[in-house]
Amino acid sequence: MATLLILVLLTAAPARAQVIEIGADGEVVKVGPGWGTPAPTAQAKPYAADLVAAAAAYDLSPDLLDALVRSESGYDAKARSAAGAIGLTQLMPATAAASGSTPGTPRRI
Numbered sequence: 001m002a003t004l005l006i007l008v009l010l011t012a013a014p015a016r017a018q019v020i021e022i023g024a025d026g027e028v029v030k031v032g033p034g035w036g037t038p039a040p041t042a043q044a045k046p047y048a049a050d051l052v053a054a055a056a057a058y059d060l061s062p063d064l065l066d067a068l069v070r071s072e073s074g075y076d077a078k079a080r081s082a083a084g085a086i087g088l089t090q091l092m093p094a095t096a097a098a099s100g101s102t103p104g105t106p107r108r109i
Helices: 048-058 062-072 093-099
Strands: 002-008 016-022 028-031
Antiparallel strands (some): 002 016, 016 028
16 A cells, blocks of 8 residues: 655644555545644634635645645745746646636635
8 A cells, every 4th residue: 555645844733644545446545643623723824715615625634735825925826936837826827727727816726
């Protein structure tokens, strides 16, 4: 069985590991305590509802998406990298078009 580890380090909460085991038949099993519901933070985050909705839609941790957006764009929906990546998650335009995303629109994370 292959095991995929996703570690999310947060400044406001202790680090948690979300471990996924993928069997030879492709079955995905969530392993360990890292999948619990995170405690709410005292500080409201920009686009919090959008991150929670995207996390639910793709069965991801909202904290993982928060860390990604904070790291990639600093929550600036109009961010643009020197390489041309745009938006909150810094997608390249061709990748965004292929996935049906609109990177400059926060609700289409």
